[in-house]
Amino acid sequence: MALPKYPLELAFPPHRKESAQGSNHNLPLKPTSNTHPWNLVYNSAIEDPQTLAKWDELFAVLDSCYGMALAKKEPLEAVKTAVVELYSALLSLFPLMAGYWRLFAAVKLKMFGQKEFVDCLKCAVTACPQSVSLWVEYLQALVDDLDVQKGKVEDSSHEIEKTTTENSSKNQSAENGEPSTIDSASSNSQESVDPNKIESIRLEFQRGASVIGRNFNSETFWDSYIAFESSISDLSEHLIKVYLQLVTLPLYLYSHFYNKFLDTAKKYRIDEIITDSELLATKIAPFGKSLADELSSEESQQILDAFTYDIFTETQRKVNDCWKFESELQLHSFVPTLSSAYDAQFEVYLKYLDHEMQILETATPDEKESQVAQILNIFERALIPHCHEPQLWRKYIAFLITVGSEFEKVQSLYDAAIFKFAPIADYQLRDEYAEFLMNNAKFDLMNIDMIRSIKQYSGTLDKSIYVKSAYLHDIKTLIRLWVQHVPAASSEPLLETLINNYFDRVDRYKKDSLSKNEIQNKEEYSLKPEHSMSLQKLLNDDSISLIIVSYLQLIRVSDENVLRIRKFYNKYHQESALARSVQFWNFFVRFEGQDMKNFVNLGHIVNYLKENTALPKQSVDAFIELQHAFVCCNLTKAMSSPESKHLLSPLINTHRDTSEDLFVNSSARKRLSKNHVESRNNLTAQKGSIFSQTLKKQLGHPGVVREYSPEITNSWIERDWILLSDVDKIPPLPTFRLVDKANSPLIYHD
Amino acid sequence: MYSNNGSSYRPGGDLYRPGRHNQRQGNYKNEDYAGRGNERAQNYPDRSSNRSDYRSNRNTYKPNGLYNGYGQSDQRNLNSQYGGNSYGAGRDYGHQNSNSYQQPRQRFQGQGNYTRGQKSPGDGYHLVYSQIQSENQLWMGDLDPRWSENDILDIWTELGERPTNVKIMRDKTGRSQYCFVTFSNPTAANTAVQRHRTPVPGSSRIFKLNKASGGGSLGASTGMGADQSRQNAPGGGHSMGQRSTVDYSLFVGDLAQDITEQMLYGKFNQKYPGVVKQVKIMTDMNTGMSKGFGFVRFHKPEAQQAALKEMNGVILGDRPIRVGLANGSSQEPAPGLKKAASTLSPSLKLPQQQPSLTPSSDPNNCVLDILGINYSITRDDLVAHYGSFGTLVYCKIDYKAQAAQVKYLLRGSAEKAFLFTDGFVMNGCNLGLRWGSEERPLASAKVDKSVKYSAAEKPPTIYGEVPDAVVLEDLSEEQLGDLKLTEPSELIGVSDFDQLNEDRIARREAYLALAY
Incomplete structure (x- = not known):
């Protein structure tokens, strides 16, 4: 398993205690308890959440369990809880999978009844607002609900259940905008309708129209909208409004709606259709009349025809214009594993958007609004199958900013991208967000969101997935912004406190010094203590070095602080957290070598780091080379120093200390033995000996350990010399030990 | 002419090494012999002193009487050949152990070859030509170094068997090794040999005696040896010589103490009548006790092979015997049996055991598995740590398995x-x-043995330096093309060198700037 790619995966599987939306049961049984047949499938699905077939299998098992329990009249609570949890888990990971939302809703209807069903669909359209079929189902459910409550249709709930399950099973995997069977059977309920209810449903329809009305394939939605309005009244102003809005939209079935509109429009008066009185006046004027009422039916028909024809040709032009793109857009639903077809389609979307934006540039002010809405709609649609494309998010956000969209809108978009869909590795988006917030003077909000993001990656949440690179990057950005926007007088003690608190663990959380340091400064921004406190809690060994380096760079600006910096080194350089920090050592090597040109100090630093730290060889080599370069470049100064004889060694030993041969490279030997597992575990052993023993055991063939080698027990090699003529002192023949063990076959660790 | 195929047994060892011998056909001619032997045969007593100068010490006579025992029964009919081997230049003496006695001419050649297991390599060689009848002659070993010929003569005289001649054989340093004692008639010799293992009067030593005719074998092979030799005798040396050019013998082990050569012969002769040539049970030379093993010699390779298959585990006495190919027995049993022999004697050709091919033992493997990874190690960290040893082909991390895998371009970098x-x-x-395998998933720290390891491809041969901290899988096609993995054949100019150095420094600075 590689690192999670997208932010939503960080929190997967969701924590058990968080149950699904709308179901706040006390969970009597958890799906993991081993008594249930779905556990095995559950585990395999959780292991590999990308494979939808496993989820399907899991839900099938749950469904059959439910059926069994129902038949045996056993308690259903466990199954119900499991179903809710599992669907919630899946949909929290992939909120854009409309097919599973519909399945979830169907299951809710089956197990919990109508109210839960509607609630679930409501959640679905919030989580996945660009799905036409979800909207259709949701609104249909509302309409049916109305009927049921009225008690007009006794058996409707039964029928609905049937149709819903049919629908959902049909549209399981993909939502492709196929027309679902919207029956206008409930049109007989217009008498004694509760006006408040109707009004609320109408509001939902309007909301839906604003969200998905411009979707090129939204005909099912419009059908049901029209059906709803006409069920209430055949001749209401709402209905004609819907039509008037509808016919201007470039939709796939635009001519179908146009024809319906023509049929309907005949029933209305001309001034009900052309509501713009000025426009109406200009239309009527050629007939020599001033009021619509004065027109004859032929005349008004003529005006209507001309008016609608204009609309029609305009819509037709738009549809033809976008058809070359729309015809290539075949994949509308989200799938976890993308294929190359998706990549191709993504290119089409980009071209499509560019094309529409060009139109916007040349558009008249009247058209602009609708064109913007059109572009936004295309963005929203594209973000379903291509929600993991950071390029698309960035383009969308840039577009919103250029059209002067309000701050909240852009921010929510950033939010969705950063915390849900855009790849974690896309740091640029987060940096842009931080910049965006700072440009809008939202320093506190920036702090909150950056810390939230840091927390998400820090591995301190339940799931404890630590995304180190993202975490470090965010901390770096945050500190940079602090240093940039908070006056040095307050940021310096702030960082110092962070560092002191981190290393003095005893009173790490108790120190109140942060608030003391709070300076009520009028310039720029001041950092709220709670933000630095929450950052304090999120620091770890990897990130503390970033704070330290920022702090050092901050105080290095002033020459008076040289002593402070050196004291700081003396105080902290042996911390294990810094032994692995390239940045920390990079700072000091350059500080002493480049800025101070104090080669004695530089020598101490490099000697320490090459023998004691746990840095990668690459960076140790780099520092040794740097030292060599610094000394060479300032040879006169170096040689004039009273301790110049110490300075020669780096000039001579550079190649030795960067050698890849452990026999030659004694500093590396020391460094490695200090960081060797065994010498760390075994404190009593002489450091270094274990490492060299391990090395010796695998000489000749690294990785194949030869545990024993034969030894001469009475070796006289190390003894004094003897005269061979001295017969009495002829040494005995050598005796051996470990010969058998050394001859035994090698053990391979593979 | 009959050529005896001399053989020697290493005392106390299990080596049985029937010599390949050089048979000569045709009658022995004195000139011939003289030409080869430099007439020293006639004058041997005089030459004993300067023996050291004329013969290599490969031909050493082991003073335990065993060396020549094995051909004893045949030698009575020996016609001529004493085994030119010992004089032939450039021969492989190590395999030529011949003891030949030329009875008709009443010559004795005590020529043994013993090079293995010798304790003091310099101590001896020996050549003797005897003109006396070997039947009258005894070999006597374990001599007191102080004894002279006369002393020995006195000892025997004291015992009532006055020998006609005593000849002490000495080594280079003049130390006496053994001697030949010649009696006037075979009866006297037979009587004298009975004193074997009896104390020497006036000395702490014990008689070690044997028939000088090689009849040693401590009177063991008598039963059949004598019979056979007699049977063979009239046949003339010629055919016999031919036949015995090759030896078909078997080692027989796990013999009980009370098994005699007769019993062993009986057992084999019962099973393979008429083809058992000789049996021999090895005995301790001091105690005369059986050492628990012996040898059976066949006339025909078929019988040898059959016995090898069939006699293993046959009960003899009260325990099963073990049968194996004797060391040094014929390597060329018969054309048809060649294959069978090689399959049947795996113990003889022990190939050196090679370890099976695993990631660790594959010398071309450049893949390392890194175990114990957790989230605090990023891929960049790994590349920084591992990349400085050479170009990496890939670097993969699996956090769930807590493992990572890197592959180097070159084996040297990986090591x-x-x-x-x-x-x-x-x-x-x-x-x-640990050494990894590309095919093996990083599923867990435990090794899945069921996944068969297939040998890694040989890494490219690159003698120059490969760039550090480069992971090939991260590079685009274009960058891969730019990589200079082979050393330029021409010398590069100063400006190019500077450019390379600057590039390197730029890479270093970029790394230092980005690393955490």
Whole structure:
């Protein structure tokens, strides 16, 4: 398993205690308890959440369990809880999978009844607002609900259940905008309708129209909208409004709606259709009349025809214009594993958007609004199958900013991208967000969101997935912004406190010094203590070095602080957290070598780091080379120093200390033995000996350990010399030990 | 002419080495012999002193009487050949152990070859030509170094068997090894040999006696040896010589103490009548006790092979015997049996055992598994740590399995990395290393033995330096093309060199700027 790619995966599987939306049961049984047949499938699905077939299998098992329990009249609570949890888990990971939302809703209807069903669909359209079929189902459910409550249709709930399950099973995997069977059977309920209810449903329809009305394939939605309005009244102003809005939209079935509109429009008066009185006046004027009422039916028909024809040709032009793109857009639903077809389609979307934006540039002010809405709609649609494309998010956000969209809108978009869909590795988006917030003077909000993001990656949440690179990057950005926007007088003690608190663990959380340091400064921004406190809690060994380096760079600006910096080194350089920090050592090597040109100090630093730290060889080599370069470049100064004889060694030993041969490279030997597992575990052993023993055991063939080698027990090699003529002192023949063990076959660790 | 195929047994050892011998056909001619033997045969007593100068010491006579025992029964009919081997230049003496006695001419050639297991390599060689009848002659070993010929003569005289001649054989340093005692008639010799293992009067020593005719075998092979030799005798040396050019003998082990050569012969002769040539049970030379093993010699390779298959585990006495090919027995049994012999005697040709091919033993393997990874180690960290030893082909991390895998371009880089980073504590993680395999998933720290390892491809041959901290899988096609993996054949100019150095420094600075 590689690192999670997208932010939503960080929190997967969701924590058990968080149950699904709308179901706040006390969970009597958890799906993991081993008594249930779905556990095995559950585990395999959780292991590999990308494979939808496993989820399907899991839900099938749950469904059959439910059926069994129902038949045996056993308690259903466990199954119900499991179903809710599992669907919630899946949909929290992939909120854009409309097919599973519909399945979830169907299951809710089956197990919990109508109210839960509607609630679930409501959640679905919030989580996945660009799905036409979800909207259709949701609104249909509302309409049916109305009927049921009225008690007009006794058996409707039964029928609905049937149709819903049919629908959902049909549209399981993909939502492709196929027309679902919207029956206008409930049109007989217009008498004694509760006006408040109707009004609320109408509001939902309007909301839906604003969200998905411009979707090129939204005909099912419009059908049901029209059906709803006409069920209430055949001749209401709402209905004609819907039509008037509808016919201007470039939709796939635009001519179908146009024809319906023509049929309907005949029933209305001309001034009900052309509501713009000025426009109406200009239309009527050629007939020599001033009021619509004065027109004859032929005349008004003529005006209507001309008016609608204009609309029609305009819509037709738009549809033809976008058809070359729309015809290539075949994949509308989200799938976890993308294929190359998706990549191709993504290119089409980009071209499509560019094309529409060009139109916007040349558009008249009247058209602009609708064109913007059109572009936004295309963005929203594209973000379903291509929600993991950071390029698309960035383009969308840039577009919103250029059209002067309000701050909240852009921010929510950033939010969705950063915390849900855009790849974690896309740091640029987060940096842009931080910049965006700072440009809008939202320093506190920036702090909150950056810390939230840091927390998400820090591995301190339940799931404890630590995304180190993202975490470090965010901390770096945050500190940079602090240093940039908070006056040095307050940021310096702030960082110092962070560092002191981190290393003095005893009173790490108790120190109140942060608030003391709070300076009520009028310039720029001041950092709220709670933000630095929450950052304090999120620091770890990897990130503390970033704070330290920022702090050092901050105080290095002033020459008076040289002593402070050196004291700081003396105080902290042996911390294990810094032994692995390239940045920390990079700072000091350059500080002493480049800025101070104090080669004695530089020598101490490099000697320490090459023998004691746990840095990668690459960076140790780099520092040794740097030292060599610094000394060479300032040879006169170096040689004039009273301790110049110490300075020669780096000039001579550079190649030795960067050698890849452990026999030659004694500093590396020391460094490695200090960081060797065994010498760390075994404190009593002489450091270094274990490492060299391990090395010796695998000489000749690294990785194949030869545990024993034969030894001469009475070796006289190390003894004094003897005269061979001295017969009495002829040494005995050598005796051996470990010969058998050394001859035994090698053990391979593979 | 009959050529005896001399053989020697290593005392106390299990080596049975029937010599390949050089048969000569045709009658022995004195001139011939003289030409080869430099007439020393006639004058041997005089030459004993300067023996050291004329013969290599390969031909050493082992003074235990065993060396020549094995051909004893045949030699009575020996016609001529004493085994020119010992004089032939450039021969492989190590395999030529011949004891030949030329009875008709009443010559004795006590020529043994014993080079193995010798305790003091310099101590001896020996050549003797005897003109006396070997039947009258005894070999006598374990001599007191102080004894002279006369002393020995006195000893025997004291015992009532006055020998006609005593000849002490000495080694280079003049130390006496053994002697030949000649009696006037065979009866006297037979009587004298009975004193074997009896104390020597006036000395702490014990008689070690044997028929000088090689009749040693401590009177053992008598039963059949004598019979056979007699049977064979009239046949003339010629055919016999031909036949015995090859030896078909078997080692027989796990013999009980009370098994005699007769019993052993009986058992084999019962099973393979008429083809058992000779049997021999090895005995301790001091105690005369059986050493628990012996040899059976066949006339025909078929019988040898059959016995090898069939006699193993046959009960003899009260325990099953063990049968194996005798060391040094014929390597060319018969054309048809060649294959069978080689399959049947795996113990003889023990190939050196090679370890099976595993990631560790594959010398071309450049893949390292790194175990003990956790989230605090990123891929960049790994590349920084592992990339400085050479170009990486890929670097994969699996956090769930807590493992990573890197592949180097060159084996040398991988070995260096192994020595440097095995057991290294990186970012607080104790890392373990082992040789990996590309096919083996990083599923877990445990090794799945069921996955068969197939040999890694041979790494490219690159003698120059490969760029450090480069992971090939991260590079685009274009960058891969730009990589200069082969050393330029021409010398590069100063400006190019500077450019390369600057590039390197730029890479270093970029790394230092980005690393955490």
